[in-house]
Amino acid sequence: MSDRLDTDQIKRIIEAALLATDEPLTVERLVKLFGRGELEVEQERAQIRAALKVAETEARGHGYELKRVASGYRFQVPQELSQWVSRLWDEKPPRYSRALLETLALIAYKQPVTRGDIEQVRGVSVSQNIMRTLLERGWIRVVGQREVPGRPALYGSTRAFLDYFNLKSLDALPPLAEIRELIETLVVVEETPPIPEPVQLQAEKDDYVADEQTSEEGADVGKQRAEVVPLPTAPQTSR
Amino acid sequence: MSDRLDTDQIKRIIEAALLATDEPLTVERLVKLFGRGELEVEQERAQIRAALKVAETEARGHGYELKRVASGYRFQVPQELSQWVSRLWDEKPPRYSRALLETLALIAYKQPVTRGDIEQVRGVSVSQNIMRTLLERGWIRVVGQREVPGRPALYGSTRAFLDYFNLKSLDALPPLAEIRELIETLVVVEETPPIPEPVQLQAEKDDYVADEQTSEEGADVGKQRAEVVPLPTAPQTSR
Amino acid sequence: MSVDTSDDLTPRLVRIRRESADTLALVEGEAVRELPTDLYIPPDALEVFLETFEGPLDLLLYLIRRENLDILDVKVAEITQQYMSYVDLMGVMQLELAGEYLLMAAMLAEIKSRMLLPRPVHAEEDENDPRAELIRRLQEYEQIKTAAEGISALPRLERDIFTAQAEKPELVRQHSEPKVDMQEVLVAMAGVLRRADMFERHAVQLEVLSVSDRMQEILSRVSDATGFVAFAHLFIAEEGRMGVVVTFLALMELIRESLVDFVQNEPFAPIYVRAAGE
Numbered sequence: 227m228s229d230r231l232d233t234d235q236i237k238r239i240i241e242a243a244l245l246a247t248d249e250p251l252t253v254e255r256l257v258k259l260f261g262r263g264e265l266e267v268e269q270e271r272a273q274i275r276a277a278l279k280v281a282e283t284e285a286r287g288h289g290y291e292l293k294r295v296a297s298g299y300r301f302q303v304p305q306e307l308s309q310w311v312s313r314l315w316d317e318k319p320p321r322y323s324r325a326l327l328e329t330l331a332l333i334a335y336k337q338p339v340t341r342g343d344i345e346q347v348r349g350v351s352v353s354q355n356i357m358r359t360l361l362e363r364g365w366i367r368v369v370g371q372r373e374v375p376g377r378p379a380l381y382g383s384t385r386a387f388l389d390y391f392n393l394k395s396l397d398a399l400p401p402l403a404e405i406r407e408l409i410e411t412l413v414v415v416e417e418t419p420p421i422p423e424p425v426q427l428q429a430e431k432d433d434y435v436a437d438e439q440t441s442e443e444g445a446d447v448g449k450q451r452a453e454v455v456p457l458p459t460a461p462q463t464s465r
Numbered sequence: 466m467s468d469r470l471d472t473d474q475i476k477r478i479i480e481a482a483l484l485a486t487d488e489p490l491t492v493e494r495l496v497k498l499f500g501r502g503e504l505e506v507e508q509e510r511a512q513i514r515a516a517l518k519v520a521e522t523e524a525r526g527h528g529y530e531l532k533r534v535a536s537g538y539r540f541q542v543p544q545e546l547s548q549w550v551s552r553l554w555d556e557k558p559p560r561y562s563r564a565l566l567e568t569l570a571l572i573a574y575k576q577p578v579t580r581g582d583i584e585q586v587r588g589v590s591v592s593q594n595i596m597r598t599l600l601e602r603g604w605i606r607v608v609g610q611r612e613v614p615g616r617p618a619l620y621g622s623t624r625a626f627l628d629y630f631n632l633k634s635l636d637a638l639p640p641l642a643e644i645r646e647l648i649e650t651l652v653v654v655e656e657t658p659p660i661p662e663p664v665q666l667q668a669e670k671d672d673y674v675a676d677e678q679t680s681e682e683g684a685d686v687g688k689q690r691a692e693v694v695p696l697p698t699a700p701q702t703s704r
Numbered sequence: 705m706s707v708d709t710s711d712d713l714t715p716r717l718v719r720i721r722r723e724s725a726d727t728l729a730l731v732e733g734e735a736v737r738e739l740p741t742d743l744y745i746p747p748d749a750l751e752v753f754l755e756t757f758e759g760p761l762d763l764l765l766y767l768i769r770r771e772n773l774d775i776l777d778v779k780v781a782e783i784t785q786q787y788m789s790y791v792d793l794m795g796v797m798q799l800e801l802a803g804e805y806l807l808m809a810a811m812l813a814e815i816k817s818r819m820l821l822p823r824p825v826h827a828e829e830d831e832n833d834p835r836a837e838l839i840r841r842l843q844e845y846e847q848i849k850t851a852a853e854g855i856s857a858l859p860r861l862e863r864d865i866f867t868a869q870a871e872k873p874e875l876v877r878q879h880s881e882p883k884v885d886m887q888e889v890l891v892a893m894a895g896v897l898r899r900a901d902m903f904e905r906h907a908v909q910l911e912v913l914s915v916s917d918r919m920q921e922i923l924s925r926v927s928d929a930t931g932f933v934a935f936a937h938l939f940i941a942e943e944g945r946m947g948v949v950v951t952f953l954a955l956m957e958l959i960r961e962s963l964v965d966f967v968q969n970e971p972f973a974p975i976y977v978r979a980a981g982e
Contacts, residue, residue: 234526239549241528242542245484245868246550259549284527287473289480290870302871307481310498312876314486319880327884327892335893342916347900363881375919376961391886405894484870529868540868544859550866558863561711563758566852574851586844589759589804630858631865639854644843 231264237277237284241301250298253278326356330365334387334399338369338380357381365390470503475516476523480540489537489628492517535627535634565595569604573626574641577608577619604629711856760808761845768842811838913946918954919963923979926964932976935966 231239240256257270265273278299282292290301303311329352332344344352360366369382383396393399470478479495495517496509504512517538521531529540542550551558561569568591571583583591599605604626610616622635632638757763815835859865926933939951955977958964967976 238526238528239546242546242550242866242868243528243553245529245540245870246542246866247553248869251553255553259552287477288523289477289482290484293871300871301484303481303485303873305873307478308873308876310478311481311485311873313498314482314490314494315875316880319882322882322884324892324895327888328896330884331889331893332896334889346914348896349899374916375923375963376916376957390884391889393886400890402893402897405890406897481870481873484868485872487867487869532865542866542868544864547864547866551863561856563711563852566711566856567758567848570848570851570855573855574848586841586848587759588761588808588841588845629861630855631860632858639851639858642847642850644847 229263230266231260233273233277233280236260236265236273237280240274240277241281244292244299244301250295250300252298255298322359323356325350325352326359329356330360333360333366333381334383334396335402337382337396340372340378340380342378468502469505470499472512472516472519475499475504475512476519479513479516480520483531483538483540489534489539491537494537532631533633534631535624539628541631562595564589564592565598568595569599569622569626572599572605572620573622573635573638576621579611579617579619581617602629758849760805761842762849763805764808765842765846765849913943913950915950915953915957918950919958922951922954922958922977923963926977927979929978932967932978935975935977938977 239259243256243259244251253271253274256274257265260270278292285291285301289303289307291304293300293302325348328348329344332347333339336343336347341352341357357366363386364384365387366381367384368379370380371377372380387393388395388398478498482495482498483490492510492513495513496504499509517531524530524540528542528546530543532539532541564587567587568583571586572578575582575586580591580596596605602625603623605620606623607618608621609619611619627634627637757766815838861867922938925938935955938955939948943950955964959966963980964977965980967978968974
């Protein structure tokens with residue numbers, strides 16, 4: 227009925243079939259693709275095997291390989307290319323919450339600060355998650371402890387933070403005065419001013435005044451940093 | 466960060482990516498598979514294109530071909546092998562009725578059109594089933610509403626339509642046949658109003674802009690587009 | 705072995721004709737031997753024709769192309785008769801489709817009758833010649849019909865071409881860190897400053913209570929006292945709920961830091977506080 231096919235044609239058809247299905251195909255199944263007279267009588271399986279061999283060899287240097295698995299033959303992408311191919315399924319990186327960005331900004335500008343300081347300025351509590359994320363990202367670190375009861379950890383920004391934002395030093399951060407101008411823009415942009423978040427904790431009087439004094443100049447970073455009490459090498463107990 | 470890759474390595478990775486997904490990939494998407502430093506700066510797209518060229522050439526003699534369709538590049542089993550490959554499946558491929566194909570043709574060639582326009586040309590009402598099938602297959606979509614009473618939806622064709630029919634763009638559709646004379650005597654003897662020109666092919670929205678810039682009859686296209694009221698942008702689903 | 709995978713483009717009558725040399729279709733047991741040669745369709749064959757043609761335009765086009773029907777020479781009497789037959793049939797047939805054929809018949813009848821009337825001298829200005837409109841529609845339909853055939857003949861997925869896929873490798877999960885722009889940080893800071901301003905304005909009347917202040921107060925109170933201080937005495941009723949909460953939090957913090965000890969002699973007995981290590 228049909229003409230005999232040569233190994234190269236058989237190979238092409240086999241390749242096509244393996245690529246067109248999403249399941250492995252057995253030699254028997256592959257034999258059935260051919261019409262009467264296209265394969266040598268009694269030699270069908272041998273011919274298919276020979277063609278598979280050629281396909282396997284020719285796959286070298288390509289982005290696929292011929293593999294025999296339990297249920298038959300299939301083409302698959304070699305594992306060593308996974309690092310590139312996987313990027314097709316990369317999820318979009320999540321975005322950081324406003325709370326996290328505000329916490330980061332406060333640490334950068336007002337360092338060293340305790341979690342309590344941040345909470346007082348932001349007016350809401352700062353979740354443990356946020357601190358952990360920032361620490362894991364390597365953007366903040368514990369730089370000491372404030373010498374008050376409870377000895378809360380003081381946080382500061384890191385070199386990695388500067389590197390990420392392409393800043394030479396903390397002085398390269400835009401001065402707070404400039405940011406205050408941003409506020410005007412924000413007020414214009416936002417139709418309704420955001421409702422202040424519920425007050426849970428209120429700013430400490432002293433710190434608050436200090437904020438007011440220093441935020442104008444934006445030069446407080448260094449000054450405040452002078453207060454940093456380096457972490458003692460051994461855990462001190464001040465009982 | 467990473468070492469530069471040569472064309473052969475890039476080709477393997479591209480082949481792997483195209484085979485690992487079930488959707489066509491654009492050059493931009495392929496560029497994103499590579500890490501920093503793996504491609505030449507500013508040469509990324511050219512390198513990808515060069516590698517695609519190699520992949521296309523090397524596909525000869527194999528059971529697949531590299532094809533560029535509307536939404537990007539894909540590997541596919543060439544048509545001449547379909548007589549063998551289609552034996553893999555018991556079910557026959559879906560067949561489409563004349564009514565569906567005529568509706569599809571009207572949308573593809575005369576977009577944007579309303580259901581009323583389609584009914585006007587075909588002289589019969591368009592069944593809800595046909596529209597649903599076309600929408601479900603993702604071949605057509607609502608591209609706006611006509612600014613007339615009732616604000617009927619305007620339909621256009623999609624990239625998925627072009628992909629399915631192996632086309633790179635709407636321009637690749639077979640050209641509309643010349644209008645044939647029906648009754649010579651009538652046309653010769655009587656002064657009939659001029660037969661309207663076949664409506665210009667309209668490209669998909671994305672291609673639209675390019676059309677307007679380049680085509681001679683840009684004004685015409687623009688005029689028709691003025692009727693289209695874009696739908697509020699829905700969140701884009703990743704392709 | 706070729707499988708018929710083409711779309712349903714051929715009029716069904718033609719396919720029926722293949723089965724038997726001279727029978728087109730059986731309609732209620734009677735053979736229909738011919739395709740229609742004019743617009744008159746025997747009512748009993750109507751169903752077959754409705755299925756065969758995509759609509760009245762399709763039928764008309766067929767008649768013009770194959771049978772050289774002169775649409776200007778349709779027989780009004782027959783059309784009227786047909787019209788009546790259709791009306792009878794509409795109860796049992798696809799109402800919608802029959803209605804479209806009916807409309808077409810009526811339109812043709814109108815054309816015919818207009819042609820029979822003597823035309824005014826200034827007929828040229830007759831703005832809408834119904835024939836011209838019909839011809840335009842027929843041509844437009846024919847064009848789309850051909851275009852549909854063209855689309856049907858295109859190589860397509862699932863039938864002529866197949867997408868090629870290989871098994872994915874095991875994916876390496878690369879979860880990328882969120883990207884942050886400096887601007888975002890600045891906007892966040894601006895938000896904080898702005899809120900702080902608002903706080904300041906509103907904070908004037910509010911009593912300022914802080915946990916760490918309270919901790920210090922309590923600590924000095926219990927240290928100064930010789931012995932125990934009653935737990936309940938540390939709370940100042942005038943401070944309201946907020947004061948109670950702050951004091952309680954301060955006590956919790958002090959206890960956590962082991963700076964104070966709590967003493968209770970038996971369940972539900974009063975609790976006392978003292979400085980730790982005393």
